[in-house]
Amino acid sequence: MRPLPEPIEALVARLVRLPGIGRRSAQRLAFHLAREKPDELAGLARAIEALPRELQTCTRCGNLAAGELCAICSDPRRDESVICVVEQPENVAAIERSGAFRGVYHVLGGAISPLRSVGPDDLRIDGLLERVAAGGVEEVILATNPTVEGEATALYIARQLRDRPVRVTRPATGIPVGGDLEYVDEATLSRALAARRGVLDED
Amino acid sequence: MRPLPEPIEALVARLVRLPGIGRRSAQRLAFHLAREKPDELAGLARAIEALPRELQTCTRCGNLAAGELCAICSDPRRDESVICVVEQPENVAAIERSGAFRGVYHVLGGAISPLRSVGPDDLRIDGLLERVAAGGVEEVILATNPTVEGEATALYIARQLRDRPVRVTRPATGIPVGGDLEYVDEATLSRALAARRGVLDED
Numbered sequence: 001m002r003p004l005p006e007p008i009e010a011l012v013a014r015l016v017r018l019p020g021i022g023r024r025s026a027q028r029l030a031f032h033l034a035r036e037k038p039d040e041l042a043g044l045a046r047a048i049e050a051l052p053r054e055l056q057t058c059t060r061c062g063n064l065a066a067g068e069l070c071a072i073c074s075d076p077r078r079d080e081s082v083i084c085v086v087e088q089p090e091n092v093a094a095i096e097r098s099g100a101f102r103g104v105y106h107v108l109g110g111a112i113s114p115l116r117s118v119g120p121d122d123l124r125i126d127g128l129l130e131r132v133a134a135g136g137v138e139e140v141i142l143a144t145n146p147t148v149e150g151e152a153t154a155l156y157i158a159r160q161l162r163d164r165p166v167r168v169t170r171p172a173t174g175i176p177v178g179g180d181l182e183y184v185d186e187a188t189l190s191r192a193l194a195a196r197r198g199v200l201d202e203d
Numbered sequence: 204m205r206p207l208p209e210p211i212e213a214l215v216a217r218l219v220r221l222p223g224i225g226r227r228s229a230q231r232l233a234f235h236l237a238r239e240k241p242d243e244l245a246g247l248a249r250a251i252e253a254l255p256r257e258l259q260t261c262t263r264c265g266n267l268a269a270g271e272l273c274a275i276c277s278d279p280r281r282d283e284s285v286i287c288v289v290e291q292p293e294n295v296a297a298i299e300r301s302g303a304f305r306g307v308y309h310v311l312g313g314a315i316s317p318l319r320s321v322g323p324d325d326l327r328i329d330g331l332l333e334r335v336a337a338g339g340v341e342e343v344i345l346a347t348n349p350t351v352e353g354e355a356t357a358l359y360i361a362r363q364l365r366d367r368p369v370r371v372t373r374p375a376t377g378i379p380v381g382g383d384l385e386y387v388d389e390a391t392l393s394r395a396l397a398a399r400r401g402v403l404d405e406d
Binding site: 031 | 206209213221222224227228231234236241244245247248251257258267274291293296386
């Protein structure tokens with residue numbers, strides 16, 4: 001087996017690190033890009049490089065933002081009495097696509113995972129507790145992923161909020177266990193949000 | 204449905220133009236990249252932008268090359284009496300992976316397609332005819348894709364070579380009709396190359 005031309009191999013080595021891109025897909029992408037016009041390639045390169053410069057983290061909820069606050073936190077029509085807690089910004093995008101939620105979000109930045117050395121202090125949990133302590137919050141929906149890590153994170157947060165005058169819920173089963181919240185279809189997400197239940201009720 | 208942050212949307216718009224990347228995959232990639240370190244993003248951007256600068260077209264066969272000749276044309280161990288004609292450089296990579304071919308290649312740069320206004324003059328067909336006319340070539344394997352365009356291209360080239368003292372073949376059936384040569388598995392490719400037949404014999 002002959003190696004690919006070096007510039008193609010260098011790009012393939014970068015592309016295979018992306019989620020859902022295997023070596024075969026990476027090669028297909030690299031050869032496709034090798035046929036593209038320099039202008040198109042420069043545009044794609046600029047769009048990638050611009051991300052850290054142009055994206056900020058919302059100082060209130062941790063979502064991706066173009067300024068200090070994200071588009072949702074700066075929207076006066078959102079119901080600030082309900083906070084939906086998710087792991088990552090793409091989970092916000094998925095729930096927004098479902099159109100089933102009019103409250104606000106809190107983006108943790110991940111889930112508690114001893115295997116990956118991610119503890120509660122590595123996530124935006126303190127910020128969430130401060131928002132609840134500041135008052136005006138009636139319900140916290142723990143929409144972390146239905147994985148071991150996501151469930152552990154939800155339980156941890158539920159316990160932290162136990163003595164607060166706030167309802168703590170989790171979206172209903174309906175989200176496939178072991179799946180990734182980002183790939184759940186809109187109808188399932190809508191149903192799961194509508195049928196949410198108290199976290200500690202079921203213990 | 205709330206739009207994504209602008210830098211994410213700008214990147215998604217670029218990514219969906221790539222083969223095999225739908226809107227959902229593009230969003231997943233963009234959100235993943237938004238979490239990457241600036242160094243990693245700059246490296247990926249550089250690898251993309253470098254392609255037109257660092258890649259050349261082999262002056263003999265049309266394959267991608269780091270210099271004037273590609274790695275195969277500059278390898279003295281390859282059998283120059285057999286030329287395998289393919290549409291694109293990724294097809295060379297696929298056949299090389301099969302390990303079933305020790306000859307050299309000719310990369311057309313596409314296939315004849317009236318729908319896309321691609322005629323024989325838009326492909327590297329003259330270069331192929333010149334290589335055959337120069338002598339020393341005993342067989343031309345027409346390994347264009349098994350699509351309408353690929354078959355038409357093979358037939359066109361076979362007719363151009365009809366009066367030349369050269370055997371003109373096509374890989375055997377075994378490659379799924381309507382498929383893309385790049386995705387054929389190595390075993391199928393090996394078998395198809397071994398069972399190749401004359402193109403005009405079957406008319």
